[in-house]
Amino acid sequence: MRRDCSMSLRLTDIQQGYSKTPVLRDINLELGTGITGLLGPNGAGKSTLLRTMATVLPPRSGSVEISGSQVESERSARQVRGRIGYLPQDFGHDPAMRVLDFVEYAAWLRGIPARQQHEAAVRALEHVDLVGLHRTKMGKLSGGQRQRAGIAWAVVGEPDVILLDEPTVGLDPQQRIQFRSIVKSLGRSTVVLSTHLTDDIDAVCDRVIVLNEGQISFDGTVSALTAEARDDLPGQSALERAYMHLLTKGK
Structure with missing residues (x-):
């Protein structure tokens, strides 16, 4: 879905936090086309990192670049x-x-011209198989349907970068399978999927970044992470055991 761009998202030397509390330290990332999983325990800083990527939260220091444009001010943030x-x-x-x-409201917020907003919204709803419910009120949707509407909100207008924060929380197994299928279809974009569930990573991601205590402890392919598994650690799969190994290193 994404327009041609070899490197859609670049973070350089990001330091981030709230008030006097540091949250992210020394974050350096370059993301291009494909689905990247952002894996980490609760409190690791995943949501803060996504908010920084989304330009919602300006970094304390360091730089954010979206599709070749440096984000240096609120004005440049609005432009990207x-x-x-x-x-x-x-x-x-x-x-x-x-x-x-x-x-359609998401299309308006994204700056899509008024004459194109309806068509863009319909295409996004087609992508998540919700066209048949286009007249339904948001409050009448099931949890899975509401998450699909949320993805339509995120993908309307075919943005370069798609950021999804813990999107499978609260979904039943069937809904999660359907959700993963939708996420896989976004693989021509730069997608970041934040989660603490290793099976989501294993099912849809090309690359995985493990965030622990505000720092990146792993960045590579899912198979490379799996290779770090240790049989003496808990976990239902090799990927879970590898993840546990990373979290317990140095402790």
């Missing part, structure tokens, strides 16, 4: 946000708003 599709873990919505209106 149309290239970013961001789905927070608890995304806000008006329960009385129709699904189509919800996605």
